């Protein structure tokens with residue numbers, strides 16, 4: 001301890017970094033020397049690129065240039081499934097053959113929800129919550145309008161999320177499908193996915209989990225939870241790059257009868273035979289509609305290598321410590337901001353939202369000073385440190401600048 005509180009905080013942050021089992025990982029990510037960024041706190045929107053991804057993408061371009069169309073036979077055709085299996089093993093708790101990389105999260109959500117609803121033709125309701133990510137709400141509103149189904153909304157406090165008890169009360173014998181986020185995009189609330197899945201199954205309903213904000217930061221056990229379907233994006237904690245394709249999971253037991261609504265040639269049995277009529281491919285390949293984005297899938301493999309090496313339990317532990325640290329610093333340096341996230345790390349994913357009426361106004365000035373959090377209307381500053389690439393010192397710098405600007 002010194003008489004200088006700022007120096008004490010800096011020393012404390014350095015000590016946390018020195019004791020971090022993942023202390024060598026931030027150096028494996030690009031930090032462009034010329035970049036003005038001093039604190040990147042938006043890893044839950046767009047992860048930083050790994051250095052290995054640059055090499056992997058260059059190698060993919062070389063493969064494209066050398067192999068040209070032969071690349072499809074040699075590797076690319078199978079890539080959505082081979083990377084899907086890898087995701088399954090490293091971050092989803094899913095055995096092979098149930099995960100495919102495909103379209104955007106939005107499109108996969110539509111395909112999976114429609115396919116799921118076709119498995120419960122006598123039921124009339126979809127259960128969802130009022131604070132799920134907008135795309136989830138809009139897609140389900142569209143499907144309800146298209147199929148003449150009812151939406152049953154669970155009303156949640158935006159600073160919290162869907163409790164298992166509230167989900168159980170909302171799911172009835174009319175419910176065909178429950179669609180929820182594992183980690184709430186605004187508050188970071190971590191849902192009890194196993195218990196909610198059980199509640200849905202007890203009522204004969206199916207569940208589709210949106211894993212966008214949990215994959216790569218929170219352990220997921222789709223097979224153990226007996227989840228029916230899941231979807232998630234790969235550009236957040238998986239650092240797949242802007243617009244990298246999403247993944248979709250269909251439980252093996254459902255695959256045989258599963259039909260998704262966009263019947264494209266790439267998901268047909270024997271696509272290169274060009275035959276009349278659509279017959280879905282065997283297994284998870286039927287999730288695919290058109291030609292997948294091969295280049296878009298490359299970068300996430302490098303992140304999976306890092307998570308595989310570190311172990312998702314260690315990643316989660318760092319993530320929980322980082323968000324605890326955010327809360328500790330917010331209490332100290334931003335006492336006028338409200339913490340709009342669960343305080344218990346066991347109930348929280350990888351980010352924290354702070355509310356203050358002047359955050360909207362302050363955001364451009366934070367960007368000018370190289371501090372990049374996320375803003376979520378109406379007044380939330382969302383801080384998402386990425387466990388593999390963010391240091392404690394970076395979190396401290398960010399919160400000090402936020403306090404200064406407020």
Ligand SMILES: Cc1ncc(COP(=O)(O)O)c(C=O)c1O
Pocket residue numbers: 104105106107133135136181185210212213233246
């Ligand atoms: C929870 C959640 N679901 C869905 C999406 C949207 O996915 P996409 O724009 O990739 O279709 C996001 C994007 O941030 C999200 O956070």
